Amino acid sequence: xxxxTLYASDVVALARKDLRLELxxxxxxxxxLLFVLSTLVVFHFALPTGTADDAAFGLLWIALVFTALLxxxxxxxxxxxxxxxxGLVLAxxxxxxxxxxxxxxxxxxLTAAELVALPAFALFFAPVDLVAVAGVVLASIxxxxxxxxxxxxxxxSRGREVILxxxxxxxxxxxxxxxxGAGISPQGASYLTFLGLYDLxxxxxxxxxxxxxxxx
Amino acid sequence: MSSRNSLPLLAFTTxxxxxxxxxxxxxxxxxDVDQGVSQRIFYFHVPIALTAYLCFGLGAWKALRLxxxxxxxxxxxxxxxxxxxxxxGALTLITxxxxxxxxxxxxxxxxxxxxxLFLVLFLFYCAYFMLRFSxxxxxxxxxxxxxYALFGVxxxxxxxxxxxxxxxxxxxxxxxxxxxxxxxxxxxxxLVCWAAVTLLAYVMYRVELVGKRTxxxxxxxxxxxx
Amino acid sequence: MTGVATAAARLxxxxxxxxxxxxxxxxxRGVSFVVPRGGFLVVTGANGAGKTTLLRLVAGLAAPTRGVxxxxxxxxxxxxxxxxxxxxxxxxxxxxxxxxxRLYRVADRRERSGMLLERFGLWDARSDRVSTYSRxxxxxxxxxxxxxxxxxxxxxDEPFTALDEGGAGVLDTxxxxxxxxCTVILSTHDPARVEALATDRLVLA
Numbered sequence: 001x002x003x004x005t006l007y008a009s010d011v012v013a014l015a016r017k018d019l020r021l022e023l024x025x026x027x028x029x030x031x032x033l034l035f036v037l038s039t040l041v042v043f044h045f046a047l048p049t050g051t052a053d054d055a056a057f058g059l060l061w062i063a064l065v066f067t068a069l070l071x072x073x074x075x076x077x078x079x080x081x082x083x084x085x086x087g088l089v090l091a092x093x094x095x096x097x098x099x100x101x102x103x104x105x106x107x108x109x110l111t112a113a114e115l116v117a118l119p120a121f122a123l124f125f126a127p128v129d130l131v132a133v134a135g136v137v138l139a140s141i142x143x144x145x146x147x148x149x150x151x152x153x154x155x156x157s158r159g160r161e162v163i164l165x166x167x168x169x170x171x172x173x174x175x176x177x178x179x180x181g182a183g184i185s186p187q188g189a190s191y192l193t194f195l196g197l198y199d200l201x202x203x204x205x206x207x208x209x210x211x212x213x214x215x216x
Numbered sequence: 217m218s219s220r221n222s223l224p225l226l227a228f229t230t231x232x233x234x235x236x237x238x239x240x241x242x243x244x245x246x247x248d249v250d251q252g253v254s255q256r257i258f259y260f261h262v263p264i265a266l267t268a269y270l271c272f273g274l275g276a277w278k279a280l281r282l283x284x285x286x287x288x289x290x291x292x293x294x295x296x297x298x299x300x301x302x303x304x305g306a307l308t309l310i311t312x313x314x315x316x317x318x319x320x321x322x323x324x325x326x327x328x329x330x331x332x333l334f335l336v337l338f339l340f341y342c343a344y345f346m347l348r349f350s351x352x353x354x355x356x357x358x359x360x361x362x363x364y365a366l367f368g369v370x371x372x373x374x375x376x377x378x379x380x381x382x383x384x385x386x387x388x389x390x391x392x393x394x395x396x397x398x399x400x401x402x403x404x405x406x407l408v409c410w411a412a413v414t415l416l417a418y419v420m421y422r423v424e425l426v427g428k429r430t431x432x433x434x435x436x437x438x439x440x441x442x
Numbered sequence: 443m444t445g446v447a448t449a450a451a452r453l454x455x456x457x458x459x460x461x462x463x464x465x466x467x468x469x470x471r472g473v474s475f476v477v478p479r480g481g482f483l484v485v486t487g488a489n490g491a492g493k494t495t496l497l498r499l500v501a502g503l504a505a506p507t508r509g510v511x512x513x514x515x516x517x518x519x520x521x522x523x524x525x526x527x528x529x530x531x532x533x534x535x536x537x538x539x540x541x542x543x544r545l546y547r548v549a550d551r552r553e554r555s556g557m558l559l560e561r562f563g564l565w566d567a568r569s570d571r572v573s574t575y576s577r578x579x580x581x582x583x584x585x586x587x588x589x590x591x592x593x594x595x596x597x598x599d600e601p602f603t604a605l606d607e608g609g610a611g612v613l614d615t616x617x618x619x620x621x622x623x624c625t626v627i628l629s630t631h632d633p634a635r636v637e638a639l640a641t642d643r644l645v646l647a
Binding site: 146149153156157158159163166167169170171173174177178181190191194197198201202209212213215216 | 283360
Binding site for chain 2: 463464465466468504505507
């Protein structure tokens with residue numbers, strides 16, 4: 001087996017492990033789904049009548065970011081419980097594969113939440129076009145790529161999950177700009193390009209530096 | 217040792233250059249036709265901003281050296297540069313705010329891309345300190361902080377583009393004056409101020425680093441004796 | 443047969459003046475030892491003397507603050523049992539071994555998993571989640587995981603502590619079988635148990 005195939009199979013095995021764990025425990029994903037729906041309902045009451053659709057779209061992004069944070073906070077919990085992270089670090093697989101597997105798993109959860117959030121948003125507030133959806137897809141990749149690395153950092157700290165939003169929000173700001181812009185601006189395409197650029201830069205950075213976050 | 221002897225000389229030089237800069241900026245440089253006295257803060261605001269970027273960049277460079285070469289001395293150096301960067305970043309926000317108030321009558325303007333960028337970076341690097349102080353001292357903490365520093369320096373250009381894009385739909389009114397058209401004297405004064413602020417950052421870095429290294433040496437001595 | 447190169451080829455682990463500090467606390471100081479191929483090093487010491495830290499250093503989970511540590515071989519050759527089982531609580535024993543078997547590139551992982559689970563008396567519980575296991579069972583699974591890929595170097599941190607009598611018996615047999623073939627570094631509160639197998643001893647103060 002070539003090195004690339006081995007790498008890919010490691011990543012898939014790790015991601016599947018996370019999906020299997022979630023299917024069994026069923027705690028993170030339902031929480032994310034319920035949270036995003038509740039938040040959207042709260043927004044309805046928080047917005048005065050006559051608010052532009054554009055403003056409501058910004059609120060969608062707030063809901064998505066905080067739903068992602070909810071999922072990310074628990075991302076490394078299975079590895080903490082039995083000391084399994086040490087087990088992964090000891091294994092001969094590439095450490096970046098651990099990051100990639102986790103990122104893919106969290107991306108699946110976030111996508112599931114978005115599959116609920118976007119139709120709900122279209123129902124409660126305003127229709128969502130294809131460019132906006134593309135923006136959500138691209139930004140989600142960035143959220144998960146950066147978020148899973150930051151969550152691993154947070155897991156090493158005394159503050160645990162409390163520190164994760166502090167680390168994540170400044171890095172999420174460009175993603176929010178890109179996502180909202182893709183949804184409401186006439187030049188949506190340039191925002192999509194920007195999101196692609198963010199994803200590329202930060203995914204490569206996370207991929208290259210994850211090793212240093214979980215080893216001594 | 218030559219490096220320790222050079223520090224007082226350096227500090228003296230910096231004070232002299234700073235004094236010169238203040239004189240040039242406040243007294244010698246011609247007054248701006250449009251903005252008046254308040255424009256003079258520009259002579260410090262922009263150099264302070266540039267110096268902050270430099271500090272963050274150096275912090276990231278030291279972090280990269282830590283991860284690549286594995287020299288643990290780089291951790292203190294990276295941390296100190298980022299500390300300086302945060303101080304100068306805060307100063308950027310303050311001077312920028314003063315300038316905004318003097319020029320446009322508002323303490324804060326979302327239309328000023330530079331200010332908004334610094335706000336985002338300031339938040340990011342404040343989180344750096346929270347992260348650093350919530351992890352136990354050791355190799356793990358050094359590496360995690362180093363990785364975070366690298367993310368910070370990647371964030372700078374990305375945020376810059378994001379904010380540029382965002383001004384598209386968020387704030388139609390743009391206060392985009394980058395500064396006056398500079399004549400010869402103005403440019404000279406600007407350069408002196410820039411040199412002064414950069415020197416100041418370097419001196420502060422050296423002083424703080426010496427303090428931190430002394431702390432570490434003291435602690436090791438204590439342990440060796442006990 | 444006395445050249446440095448040949449001597450080095452017979453070493454598997456070498457530590458010199460090892461020191462480990464966590465923040466202000468110094469856990470290890472001036473520890474030196476060598477373990478030849480096929481050797482069996484027994485590490486003893488009071489609680490807090492640094493046994494766990496030393497073994498984590500050898501395993502590569504931590505790096506020494508000072509000193510030299512050389513371990514011949516890569517991660518594939520290392521089997522580690524620590525204070526934590528290093529398994530996923532909500533996966534079954536089989537699923538855990540399947541995952542780690544894949545990550546360790548174990549060619550016949552299904553067979554080896556079955557064999558190890560059987561040997562350690564976990565075959566009947568193989569499809570139960572680890573969270574339902576008793577402490578002794580969890581420790582036995584940890585041993586299965588460590589042995590799955592047939593490592594050349596075994597680093598075991600107080601492996602007998604959590605084991606019940608049956609499990610301890612199995613481990614005794616395993617260690618006796620592996621001694622000489624594998625290199626073993628083992629820390630314990632009960633050195634008498636492995637006295638017969640030990641080729642070297644290290645006491646941490």
